[in-house]
Amino acid sequence: MRQSTLALNAVAILVLSAGIAATQSDVAQLRSAPLAENAEAPPMRAQMDTDLRQVRNYPEQPPVIPHAIENYQVDLNANKCLTCHARARTGQSQAPMVSVTHYTDRDGQVLGAISARRYFCTQCHVPQHPDDPAVTNTFVDIDTLLAEEAARGAQADD
Numbered sequence: 100m101r102q103s104t105l106a107l108n109a110v111a112i113l114v115l116s117a118g119i120a121a122t123q124s125d126v127a128q129l130r131s132a133p134l135a136e137n138a139e140a141p142p143m144r145a146q147m148d149t150d151l152r153q154v155r156n157y158p159e160q161p162p163v164i165p166h167a168i169e170n171y172q173v174d175l176n177a178n179k180c181l182t183c184h185a186r187a188r189t190g191q192s193q194a195p196m197v198s199v200t201h202y203t204d205r206d207g208q209v210l211g212a213i214s215a216r217r218y219f220c221t222q223c224h225v226p227q228h229p230d231d232p233a234v235t236n237t238f239v240d241i242d243t244l245l246a247e248e249a250a251r252g253a254q255a256d257d
Contacts, residue, residue, distance in 0.1 A: 129233050147227040152195075156240050161223040162195075168226050173219055180220045181213070 132138030146167040153163050171179040183192035201217040202210050 144228045144230055147229055153227070156238060164224050164226040166226070168221070173221060178213075178218060178220065185213075 130138070146169060147165065148167045150166050152165060155162065168179075173179060181197070182188060183194040184197045186196055188194070189196045197213065197217075201213050204210055204214050205216060
């Protein structure tokens, strides 16, 4: 009984692995060259520098950076972002102030300065590049979903 179970498991593994190997060539890939080869990286495009705030896709999404930040120093010694976005500098720079959530430590204590866990801005905030996406985005925000639901409800009432 035990030998037949082992034999059935072995056959199942062989069939599954053959099926996986057969379908891997059908999988869409982002790589431009086979895995064993080093393809040349495409050139980086310039960062968008519009200074226009972008609409967020969901409420907790960190705002994207609407200006170029190439060569900005953000390390233990300095944070170039805070020259405009720090609480004391926004009147002069007219940049949006860093969110009050950035002044709270992991224990919920409100601090007088930016929390160490929120100091490295580019962990969450990213500049934009005018690139065509490599993968189609099918994300639909909640406002669109609610509007579509309301429209369907209105049609059903008619």
